[in-house]
Amino acid sequence: MLDGTVQIVTGGAGGLGAAASKILAxxxxxxxVNDLEPDTGDPSARQVVEQIINNGGDAAAHAGDVTSTNYVGRLISExxxxxxxxxxxVNFAGMLRDGYLTNMSDEEWxxxxxVHLTGHFTLLRAAGRYWQNGNRETETSDIDGQGSGSAETRSFxxxxxxSAKGNxxxxxxxxxxxxxxxLTRTAAMELAQFGVRVNALVPVAYTGMTNAFLDPDAYPVEKVAPAVAYLLSDEATRVTGCTVRVAGDAIALLSEPTPERIAFNEGGWDVATLSDRFEETLGDDTNLDRSDVPDW
Incomplete structure (x- = not known):
């Protein structure tokens, strides 16, 4: 499925990233396999690489911070x-700094x-430039004479x-x-002309970030990994701009933001008309109090 391709997995030292790295290989x-240099006792990208090689696969480790423009350019060029x-x-790099917003510090925000949003941007920008220019331009160097991946397999x-629904x-x-x-939907639109597919994965899996409330037997990371391999392969050449949720035995295509209910008022809406008709027109048979915590 992925023979001859080269895939980068960021946040690949453990959990979902490690499972994805292994199934791709x-x-x-x-x-x-990218990740930060580990603290003492934490899993490292090198350990995942060793496991892949011991199982007959091909892998290399690359340590660094995906929020750094310079590092991301070096990751791609090297x-x-x-x-x-x-x-x-595929970008699994992530962290949590939980707290209620009224108590949240600037640093926590x-x-x-x-890590999550800027990291995706820096990776998408650098990879998009590489694919757009036939690998002649990255953030840190200019490399000539090498292929940039076939149009069939270019995928982010x-x-x-x-938690994107709120938590x-x-x-x-x-x-x-x-x-x-x-970002995913916009990148899919912009990069399609260069033969690049961009999709979003919404995984539900037992990891160090979810171990307080998910069952490891029902939601192992190994059940998410096949979707990663499929979406990065040329088997998914007609799939782009999509959001795919994988949770245990279930896989789902999630809807994009679309109007749930539309109302028209000739001449537009003033405050008085909205006050009179908003709940009746847009809320009829629909709950407008959406402060409940959504199910995963």
């Missing part, structure tokens, strides 16, 4: 220098937005979350994950 890809091409990226997979105590995380969905 098992399906024939050369995998560049991947191409070493492996000759780049066909796909900014750090989560940086963003990673959002059910108490996660204003920063929910905002970032909702922003990723808008």
């Amino acid at each position: 098992a399906n024939g890809a050369t995998v560049v 991947t191409v220098e070493e492996h000759g091409r780049l066909d796909g990226i 900014n750090s989560v937005i940086d 997979l963003t990673v959002s979350s059910p 108490p105590g996660q204003a920063n995380y929910a905002a970032a994950k909702a922003g990723i969905l808008g």
Whole structure:
């Protein structure tokens, strides 16, 4: 399915990223596994690479911070220098700094937005430039004479979350994950002319970030990984701009923001008319109090 392709997995040292790295390699890809340099005792990208190689796969580790423009440019340029091409990226890099918004510090807000939303932007921008220009331009270098991946396999997979619908105590995380969905749709539109597909994955899986409320037997990371391999492969050449949710045995295509109910008033709406008719017109048989916590 992925024979001969080169795939980058960011946040690949553990959980979903490690599972994705392993299944990509098992399906024939050369995998560049990125993560931060680990603290003592934490899993590392090198450990995942060793497991892949021991199972007969091809992989390399690359440590760095995906919020850094310079590092991301180096990640892509060095991947191409070493492996000759780049066909796909999936970005699992993430962190949590939970807290109610009235108690949330600027650092807690900014750090989560940086890792989740800015990290996706820096990766998409650098990869998009590489694919757009036949790999002649990245953030840090100009590389000539190497292929940039076939049009069939150029693919970027963003990673959002059910928290994009809103989740108490996660204003920063929910905002970032909702922003990723808008970024995904826009990137799919802009990069289609270069043969690049961009889709969003919404995984529901037992990881270090969800172990307080998910069943590890019902939602193992291994049940999400096949969707990663499919969406990055040329089997999904007609799939782009989509949001795909994987939760245990279920897979779903999520709807995009569309009007739920529309009302017209000749001449437009003034405050008095809205006060008289808003709930009756737009809320008839529809709950307008949406402060309940959504199901995952």
